[in-house]
Amino acid sequence: MSEDRSIVFRSLREADLPLLTRWLAQAHVREWWGGDEPPPSIEDARAKYLPRMDAASPIRCYIALIDDEPIGFVQSYVVRGCGDGWWEDETDPGAIGIDQFLCDGRRLGQGLGTRVVGAFVQRLLAEPGVTKVQTDPDPANVRAIRCYEKAGFRRLGTVTTPDGPALLMVVEKNPGQAVHDPKQR
16 A cells, blocks of 8 residues: 555644544444443543553554544554453564544545555554554454455454454564464464
């Protein structure tokens, strides 16, 4: 995938939390990012996302923009040791996980998500020490799976996560290197 310089990622700021809270309450986001929980309040968003704004946090949050217009939210995290039952078998310190959504449901299905994911993955893989980028959509989230595949991810298989079943997908910096197969335990 060629570099998309029209998409910019800026770190999430405290001033973005009201906007992020509104986005997280939208039906197209809640379908995959909220489950049965009520939409987050601004206090919930502060409690969850302010710690992620600390430079020492292993989770990084960004607003994706095109021409200074916010178009979505993206976060990355160090996979190994992330805790709470997530990726306990991961041994690669260079594995980075990602999650994201577009803020405008009317823009779904137009290739914008693929552009955002592709640009973000290129940014991550350009960092020293990053060996692979992984994501874990719900196996029923066909739109997300297609988006990831178009952005270069390949399916590794279904895994069990603290949120339930997920399809583990990966893009490798050096595709010839071995990647942890979740089916091998």
